[in-house]
Amino acid sequence: MKKRYLVPALIAAGAAAAVAIAWPRDQFIAASSPAAWAGTQDNVARGAYLAKAGDCMACHTARGGQAYAGGRAIDTPFGKLTAPNITPDQANGIGAWSADDFWGALHNGKSRDGRMLYPAFPYPNYTRVSRADSDALYAFLRTVPASARANDAHALRFPYNQQLSLAAWRLLYFKPAAFVETPARGAEWNRGAYLVEGLGHCAACHSSRNTLGAPSDGLAGGLIPVIGWYAPSLTSDAEAGLGSWEVPHIVQLLRTGISPRATVMGPMAEVVQESLQHLAVADVTAMAVYLKSLPDTAARREKFVPGPETEQVIAAGKKLYEAHCVDCHGGDGKGLPPAYPPLAGNRAITMDSSVNAIRSVMNGGFPPGTTGNPKPYGMPPFSHVLDDAEAAALLTYLRSSWGNRAAPVTPGEVNKYRAVPLD
Template sequence: MKKIVLATALLLATALAARAWLWPADDAGAPAAPGTLNQQQLVARGAYLARAGNCMTCHTVRGGAAYAGGALLQTPFGAVAAPNITSDRQHGIGDWSGDDFWRALHNGKSRDGRLLYPAFPYTSYTRVRREDSDALYAYLQSVPANNRPNTPHALRFPYNTQLALAAWRALYFRPGVYQGDPRHSVEWNRGAYLVQGLGHCSACHSSRNALGGSDGALTGGMIPMLGWYAPSLVTNDEAALGDWPVTQIVQLLQTGVSPRGNTTGPMAAVVRQSLQYLDNTDMQAMAVYLKHLPASAGTVARQPLPAPSAAVKAQLALGEKLYDKHCASCHQADGGGAPAAYPPLAGNRAVTTTSAVNAIRAILNGGFAPATAGNPRPYGMPPFSHALNDAEVAAVATYIRASWGNHAPEVSALEVNRYRNVPLE
């Protein structure tokens, strides 16, 4: 209760003190030059950009009409419902103008002036250029109208108030279109524009504080409510890609598999629903940008692990037996895996992050790379939650994290139990 009161007081005080800059000016931006694209080309361009932004995933309830809204995004503050963004004039955005749409994308404001919740990642989309906003608008106006009424949000007080949201924006949001960096190539800048903007990678790969604020630094963090860890993209012992060939980064993002590892969990869904549809030029640009992120900015030296205790040695012995029985036939006794089928575990930074949650969930729930055009029949790993108890899962995870040159802390049965019944989505 005290935390809520303190949070409310902070929000109110910030709102009163910073009223002059709570609501950024509604910069209409510069519409795309007339005649640059005909309407058919503009709609096609918008459809491509909607794929890049993975818009359909959030704005489509399972089994429902595309973009008709209704999907609930669970947050620590309650549930945010994605709105209908079809061309329906009553419940969708059929009555919106291009300026209205730009205001939502760039400034996080609805047509009626209401401030939008950042579950709609306008903190990233603000970087999108006006011509791309206009293409997205043209595409969404071409989506068949669906009269599905919008589902109301279910947020707790004070997070359900516009005043609290205004204060949050004062603390954590600054609108601004992406500005190219002349120190880098055109290709690098295109990749930065996609990663920072429509790709909204920082929404998962950056940590959040108690109020949901993020610095967007791609230093990794737990994905709220989903129970997955999105690894740091700027830390060498997590998911920094500086030592990867660009071709392998493209392969991972476009197909979900690579010689160094596969995507599973939420990232597999992003590859399946969004990234696989991007053209080779954009995929190459994203790979170049990700490869050249300054890894030193996020590198944190790990403390040496103590010598294993008798209990940990017993856990490692059990883990080795279970690994030989359940895992070695695919991942090999030396942890080397099988190219294009089973990812290597030796030297795989995905299993040695400080938080063992992803390794735990893969053992419990299985690991499934996405089905993509470049890998239409992916190999999968079956779940072992029915075959192994918490202590046994912990033992396998500990063995994997300490073998073949891997060097990460042991896993406890309590950690495993915490994620045993967490929903997959």
């Protein structure tokens, strides 16, 4: 993402919004019954399940740290944010928070003291979470072991470290909302839509972002800032759209990380391992039904036709493939799924963006270790074997063989993404 953030416009908008930020702290907060968030066995169990669905631990737990005690740093184009402690510690966690305070954070993006939260905490998605689910989450978090770990200050650059700038962002890009069912679609579809659009916050990754970090086009895919992975479009059958998939294969992919048609790697592997594999089959099936129903919004692409120079690159790439790849993926590119995924027709290979293919070849990786796939086969890294030109040739061969017809990869693209950190 280019570092042009429309600072003058942001400050001007912030000044114009100065009056608008004086919302009452309890706006959009409807008090619930204490029975809804009481620490009963049912409430706590439900909240624990919802915490898995929202993958809350992924951000609110530092590597090797206590669960939900915060401390995990999140790099953004605007500086570094550090996830807070959400254990029931009175001083440093949410022990002094009420159920209404917690609902205010999820639904309205505001802390207990009225301070506006940064949207790295995905309240633009969580705003659709129901009050009942918020109360159950609150009941669960009150039962986790309290940690006195102090919260680290964010390290954002000016003016992004100012509440006035955040108020301007909210005025432009955020409005509290609620999930509204579509009765004609049926209960299963609506359950899937609720999970995908709300607690699952899929759009937080699977959307492009503008220069101010606001998601701009639903689930149409985008490069995840800083970490250098592309979250493919869920509304394009040329990327990760699922319109042509069978529902059982979608469910298998989301719950195990592998399927006859695809394997997840990179950031999505963590989502499957830490969140999706723990969900009920009925909920994952509902998500699959919803995702499959999304219309294909991608424009039709012309197949790339290689010229003489590209043909030479492809020939060099074929030799590299035969030396390093053919034993697993086969001479026909069909692989041996799910252990060795096919490369022929593999949309991770043929997408317009070559980022994920570059990352996989250069850095290798594993599908997630899940109950349904406890001993995943890994992809070895080749960054120490292939230089930029060789990797580009190999990738160009993959993108132009066995019916694949995608544009070539340049050495410059490989160089840009070969050393991007995995986390």
